[in-house]
Amino acid sequence: MIKQVRFNIKQRVVDELVHRIESGLLADGHLLPGEDQLAQELGVGHSTLRAALAELERRKYIAKRTEGGAIVTYDGITLDQHNGWTQALASTGARIHTELLRLQAIERPDLAHQFGLSQFITLERRRRRDDGTAISLERSLMPATGGLEGLPRVGLIDDSLTITLAAYGFVGDRGDQWIGAEPLNEEDALLLGRPAGTVFLRALRTTYDRNGRFMELVESWLDPLHFRMYHSFGTPS
Template sequence: MIRQARSNKKQRVVDELVHRIESGLLADGLPLPEEDQLAQELGVSRSTLRHALTELERRRYIAMQTGGGSVVTYDGMTLDQNNGWTQALADTGARIHTELLRFEAIERPEMLHQFGVSHFIALDRRRRRADGTAVSLERSLMPATHGLESLPRVGLIDNSLTITLAAYGFVGERGDQWIGAEPLSEEEALLLGRAPGTVFLKALRTTYDRQGRFMEQVESWLDPLHFRMHQSFGTPT
């Protein structure tokens, strides 16, 4: 009976919020009210509200963002990775030059099970400060499908991979990112102008688009003198 009551409450919240969204009471693109406020207004616990919001996200009525998430910073400035790091670094005012190291079609049969494709476009880029110091090395893989297979020939739009992917119908919606500290191999050390074994931050970010398609995996080696991971938590006072 208790489980049935909880289910009924969740469904009531789902129905009410769907009504508000479809009637325009909750405008598209604007954030929902704070969870505490919304739960109190609807007369349910936050737990019930969260279950209802998860259902709405599954049905694509809303897109939830997890509060207190981790972000990457450059010299203390937050990088908005949704716009691509080329633009994000430019927005910080940093004088960063991006070098193209590799842009070609490759085959990776061992990745077929993971991503549903075995042919990829590989894009390797190195970023340098104005004094010539390399601060990052990024290796991106995109599926060689839906027109992306032509990218090595036609190039990127505005030198931005994010803008280019969007132009081909790939707009990121979900994914994950792992960040840790690892020593550079001889190959990475050579490309970054550092001694082998130098510890850098390593980030592995995988992104899927609005249709659930794999769109990019990027492995980044980041100079810890400039890049940091920042995490906020709790409720601001």
Template sequence: MIRQVRFDKKTRVVDALVQRIERGELGTGERLPGEHELAAEFDVSRGTLREALSELKRRNYIATQTGVGSIVTYDGVPLHQSAGWARALAAGATQVATELLEITAVERPELAVRLGTARFICIRRRRRAADGSLVSLECALVPATDGLEQLPALGLVEGSLTATLVSHGFTGARGRQWIGAEPLDEASAEWLQRPQGTVFLKTLRETYDTRGRFMEQVESLLDPSHFQLSLSFGNEP
């Protein structure tokens, strides 16, 4: 009976934090409140809270860093290792704020064969650290179909690209991701307010929905001093 009560409390904490993360109330790169604060909020013991955090870590919603705490790593489309990287990007010890720069219609003929369309909507965002420095630049391409072509006029649902895609019938099911590095070109350097040629990490992720349709390609440029790449394998002890 005691174990069952503890399990129920852990599940309640996990479910509540998952909802906050998936709704964007706790965004990628943000630090969770401390264990003492969370334990008091949910009226659970520190042991139960740590079990809940371990479950969130196992499900790739957070990463834990010594001396920093728990950082949100969920990006809206968790990828299994069989489809690429299970958790390709883990945020560093920096809280960040996301800025929406533009939503524009673009044509990319070179992607037509692989992605099945040459017409996209580009959602460009950048992230700023607590000290004011710009640490990432992102361009998300979504197909200009199924109502998404109206995004330049309508904007994102609740400011969330994930929520917008779901509201238009796209739910991520599988994908793949590439990781590399490259110097910033002139346009990217201007967006990030860095010297042209500064080397940033580069990730490119393609996601397909439950019906097999292409739903999103996200290209991200990441300041390597604020982000790290992480690959999990095997069974955790």
């Protein structure tokens, strides 16, 4: 009887997630919410949720699932992003040149409710191949606190935002990332040297540090001819 009840609960979760996927509430190509969030939303335990997700994977409703999120590859080479994209790209041997387009303090009162502050540092960078082709555009927003307010004056350490943030005590611990394919608007197309409407990968990532402080909101536009998103899942045998 207990086994039958557990089966019914799992089936309810499967049916609910299938409904969300087929109705478009969970868009194709987007990461599912984390297990904690899904389990809370659906009112079930983690073991029941995992059994339901395994059933969805078997039925091809979801392709892959991972706790670590997306791993980015460049020309098929996995990028180790622990020290930031600049160093990760350099470690592949790719000859990529990073251009700093903007580093300045700005006010964003519209984000005060979300992050608890309205003073930010914004960083805009573009990356090019040796032939001059732009392959990515990145815009980062960081809190103008904890010493980061001086970044426009002193600049980045080793041209790495990740290393710079760590030097000021901001070490990423948790967050979320959305990845999709979207057309470039006129401004971004001009910066990337593409016609407006060209489809690029767009990654939007929010990161919080070990103390729960907001540390970075970054939007990246990536040339899909070179960048891919890779997921691994399960336990190697």
